[in-house]
Amino acid sequence: MISESSKRRISESTIHRLSLYYRLLSVLEKESKETVSSKELAEREKLTPAQVRKDLSFFGSFGTRGLGYPVSELKRRIGEILGLDRQWSVALIGVGNIGSALVGYKEFQRQGFNIKLIFDNDQRKIGSNHKGIVVADIKNLEKELRENKIEIVVIAVPATVAQYIVDDVVKAGIKAILNFAPVNLKVPEDVFLRNENMSMELEYLSFALVNLFNGRGTNR
Amino acid sequence: MISESSKRRISESTIHRLSLYYRLLSVLEKESKETVSSKELAEREKLTPAQVRKDLSFFGSFGTRGLGYPVSELKRRIGEILGLDRQWSVALIGVGNIGSALVGYKEFQRQGFNIKLIFDNDQRKIGSNHKGIVVADIKNLEKELRENKIEIVVIAVPATVAQYIVDDVVKAGIKAILNFAPVNLKVPEDVFLRNENMSMELEYLSFALVNLFNGRGTNR
DNA sequence: TTATATTTGTGAATCAATTCACATTCATTA
DNA sequence: TAATGAATGTGAATTGATTCACAAATATAA
Structure with missing residues (x-):
């Protein structure tokens, strides 16, 4: 293959x-x-x-x-x-709304994506337990990512800080990033970056309702 | 336009x-x-x-x-x-992991998508308050959707029950549905259905790491 | 064992999306 | 006010994705 x-x-x-x-x-x-x-x-x-x-x-x-x-x-x-015939070590950064949801999302585990580390910068969250994982301080990001041989990083932080975080993630040698923050991130050529834009499909529905409503829907 | x-x-x-x-x-x-x-x-x-x-x-x-x-x-x-120059009335069905995250997702409100109703079938959740919205019983789905003039429904229930829920949503006359459940739903021709498949991009990363790693990444 | 029905795998044809390339328009400067 | 430069808007060309259509392979039934 x-x-x-x-x-x-x-x-x-x-x-x-x-x-x-x-x-x-x-x-x-x-x-x-x-x-x-x-x-x-x-x-x-x-x-x-x-x-x-x-x-x-x-x-x-x-x-x-x-x-x-x-x-x-x-x-x-x-x-x-x-690549679903193997286990992947994933780190999640940001345990707010979306981050928390992802920790509990069974579908990821089922497919071999194992969240091994969770990071946040909020002192109230650091040290707290999410589904058996203790939230680590973002300050130790690079060290922890390397030591735990993380392969994929999921970004679920506010848009305003996402680029800084990603820069650090790249420095740690990570080559695959899934971004949930609603912002365009810059990464080097050799890093795979994919964006999960949660509003996009809702906007498509909105567009469809306003423009395409000549009777029938157009599904994906 | x-x-x-x-x-x-x-x-x-x-x-x-x-x-x-x-x-x-x-x-x-x-x-x-x-x-x-x-x-x-x-x-x-x-x-x-x-x-x-x-x-x-x-x-x-x-x-x-x-x-x-x-x-x-x-x-x-x-x-x-x-269609972002207007407000949309949205109902959320299922207030588990993902549902809860969506209630708090600022980006939606900012774009005019206002979650007006939340439904669940879990007695422990019904009546509880999520960001100012009281969770309603799924039993009253059709009535509530109509009375509140809901225009878009977001499905965040387990895959196993999603089709039943969607059937009821369609019966209530809803023409736009955003589905987060990892399952293929059937709707009539005149209903717009969009799927938010949260694993898909992660799987793309996995594919990329396994197959495309000849040095450089390919971003969207 | 032979005939018939299915269904794959794949070049060729078609359809759709993207990019090219340039005439046109407008802003700006001399 | 004329000349220059910049950037749009858009047919035409190109590239890419999808569908067609059929030979080849296999299952199944007679």
Whole structure:
């Protein structure tokens, strides 16, 4: 897979759809379904069968003609591609509204994203316990990130301080950052930064209600 | 604008970028910047100037040749397009981890999304106060949604019950739903449904770390 | 064992989004 | 007031993503 993906350039949309397939396959696996066709996957995700097959074909051929894809096996393979076949050490910075929610978000753990450290700068929060993790002082950020071999950092601090925090996170050698603060962050070329913009979809709904209401909705 | 957008089909990406421009223009406005060029907007959002101009051109011509775009005016116009020039009545269903975070999320209010009602089915939560809003019993969902003229519903309940809730929400005549539950929901054609998949970006990071690490990161 | 029905995997074709490139417009300066 | 420079707005060109359509492979039924 690794060589495949460096050969061709895989689009962001394809990766996002792999996430969808992975989640759906987990459901099908629970339902003890043995095989599934691109047609069925497509119907359940509101895509075309060709789209599903094309997405998968970038990474190999996982199906059996005349039969479809083996549910468990395909789930396992997509898990491999997405890096969900391993555990990730995650640190969370900022334990306000959103930070607290993320600590308790079961879906992350289930996928192998383990929050190992929590940081904050508020003395009232430092030392407090969140789901078994003691909140550390942001002052020790770099040292702690290194010592605990953190691989992914989640930013959930106010927009005003996010850039300073990220600068320190980058200094600590972190190469993957998920940002919940509503602000554009600058990172070096070799750091992966993704933004979770919680207002964006709400704004899309607002746009849709105001502009697109000629009768029917347009879903993703 | 309304007629423009029904003439041509505006892509989802364009709308998402309008959200980005809007946020950036708010910053520029605070910095008392009078005008801004497509070049500068593009640089700050890691886009091309042509992309910025094309996006805006779908909705009209807001700039002055030789000068650029007037910051406040453009912000106002994009606000209009996105429906952020008005207040929206929002109901939140499910006040667990994520629901609680959303109640306190300032960014929503700032954009005119006002959480007016909160529902839950847990007797321990019903009647409790969240930022001045008393949690209502999910049993009265339909009645309350109608009486309070709710326009947008945010779903933050466990995946297992989300579809049942959504069915009731649709029955209440709601046409716009934002779903945080990690599950594919079915709604009629005339209802706008958007999904906020919190794991997706984390999975993208995971994918990037495993597959794309030939030195440099690829940011959005 | 053969015939028929399915369904994959994938080049080719189509459709959509992005970028190019430039005429046009306006601000500014001499 | 004319000349210069800057930046928009937009068709055309390009690039990228999606869908088509079909040969190949396999399952299943006769």
